[in-house]
Amino acid sequence: MTKPPLTLYLAAPRGFCAGVDRAIKIVEMALDKWGAPVFVRHEIVHNKFVVDGLRDKGAVFVESLDECPDDRPVIFSAHGVPKAVPAKAASRQMIYVDATCPLVSKVHIEAQRHADNGLQMVMIGHDGHPETIGTMGQLPEGEVILVETVADVATIAPRDPERLAFVTQTTLSVDDTVDIVAALKARFPAIIGPHKEDICYATTNRQDAVKAMAPKCDAMLVVGAPNSSNSRRLVEVGTKAGCAYSQLVQRAGDIDWRSLDGIASVGITAGASAPEVLIDEVIAAFGARYDMTVEYVETAVENVEFKVPRVLREPA
Structure with missing residues (x-):
């Protein structure tokens, strides 16, 4: 026919992308260096085929550091983790490798810099996404306000409207983020944004x-x-x-x-x-x-x- x-x-x-390629390489190199099993906190990247392939090579995927033994290496996923996670691994004297994408790490550094200057952060991101959790977890509770939509901008109540900065999740829609940023700037004219767009x-x-x-x-x-x-x-x-x-x-x-x-x-x-x-x-x-x-x-x-x-x- x-x-x-x-x-x-x-x-x-x-x-x-380069961040995903690096994260997968990190797991493979860790398995080569230390042998199986190597523990990975959260899916290294969000793809079942990739995760299953690494699992077959000896990677063990967990959602919490509590599921990892002290004597085996643990890798943090490309999405990033709250500050408390590597601190806890260090306190347990674990070998840990951070596979956070460098572009996500840049957002973490940016958030910390603004906080050090006394600014409260607004994060444009998706509630519950591991990258959002990781970025918000760089600062103490209450120091980061999450907005997901333009409508959210109208409802937030910052500590001081004159002392605000914003960061964004790196994987958002460029067009949608533009609208949210515009709404933030309209309501909070003094808000400080990143020197360069956070979206990777x-x-x-x-x-x-x-x-x-x-x-x-x-x-x-x-x-x-x-x-x-x-x-x-x-x-x-x-x-x-x-x-x-x-x-x-x-x-x-x-x-x-x-x-x-x-x-x-x-x-x-x-x-x-x-x-x-x-x-x-x-x-x-x-x-x-x-x-x-x-x-x-x-x-x-x-x-x-x-x-x-x-x-x-x-x-x-």
């Missing part, structure tokens, strides 16, 4: 590629995990940018083919914690069903690389 024609637009950049380069680049690709597509698929903030934002960005149907899929087996019936074009991208092998799997699934032409939509070239911590570069 003749396969129907399909133009497949492939976004670039897509998939792994990889989040911005992936969203820009989707904005360029979405108007060309009858449908768009984002390869990523449902608990991945940056992947969910890509779905939202695609819809807002003019693609009538945007779907988040973890793997090719999750594709809802009935919803794609009759399409002539599809866009494919992936969140920052999705490996290229899963993107290839999705492309192959379309190739099995359609007479496919692939076109690339490239909006940026990434060449960022982050070093792993020194403890992993030193001999055992």
